[in-house]
Amino acid sequence: MPVTEKKHECLLCLGSNSNGMTHLQNAEKALNGIFPAIRWGEIVSTPAEGNTPCTLPYLNRAAVAYTPMDMETVKGILKRIESDNGRTPDSRQTGIVTLDIDLLKFDNRTLKPEDMEKDYVRRALQSLPR
Numbered sequence: 488m489p490v491t492e493k494k495h496e497c498l499l500c501l502g503s504n505s506n507g508m509t510h511l512q513n514a515e516k517a518l519n520g521i522f523p524a525i526r527w528g529e530i531v532s533t534p535a536e537g538n539t540p541c542t543l544p545y546l547n548r549a550a551v552a553y554t555p556m557d558m559e560t561v562k563g564i565l566k567r568i569e570s571d572n573g574r575t576p577d578s579r580q581t582g583i584v585t586l587d588i589d590l591l592k593f594d595n596r597t598l599k600p601e602d603m604e605k606d607y608v609r610r611a612l613q614s615l616p617r
Contacts, residue, residue, distance in 0.1 A: 492555040497522075498592035499550045499565070500608050503572075503584060504535065507546035510572045510586040515548075517568045522552035528614035533607040541582025549611035558593045565590060 499518075503510040511530060518525055528549040535542045554561060565588040573585035591599050591608070602608050 494553040494555060495558070495561075495594050496592070497552045497554060497561055497590060498612075499552065500547060500589045500591055500602070500611055501550070502545045502547045502587045502589075502607065504541065504543040504545045505573075505583050505585045511546055511548055513572050514568055514586055514588060517571070518550065518552065521564060522554055525550050525552040526616055528611055528616070531607070531610045531614060533610060535582070536605060536607065539582040543583075545584070545607060547607045547611045549608070549615050551615060558590070561593070562590055 501511060501514055508530075515527065530546050530548045533545050533547055535545060556564075569586050569588055574587065578584050578587075589599060589602060591597065591602055597603060
């Protein structure tokens with residue numbers, strides 16, 4: 488009997504306020520190649536939240552992916568995709584976010600509980616297929 492690998496469930500939320508459609512499409516292509524069974528929600532437009540120097544609206548999208556990779560490996564992949572799409576360490580200061588990919592949950596562990604309460608995350612999560 489073959490041994491099956493454990494698949495971890497990853498809940499992601501992506502966002503961009505700079506050429507958003509292009510960056511979300513780039514991320515979708517990259518993530519589809521890494522996580523073949525990924526499920527995507529709709530792209531939703533939301534206003535900027537909090538104290539940010541840039542008030543451009545965001546395009547946001549949620550996804551659920553399954554992988555045998557550990558959490559640190561997944562986080563590294565997400566950071567690389569962000570960087571490949573122009574994300575820099577000074578993005579927070581300027582408020583221009585080419586691409587942000589948050590790993591909200593890994594299996595049943597909520598990694599960003601404060602983000603789960605944000606309106607843009609809730610709206611993105613509501614559009615995920617059941």
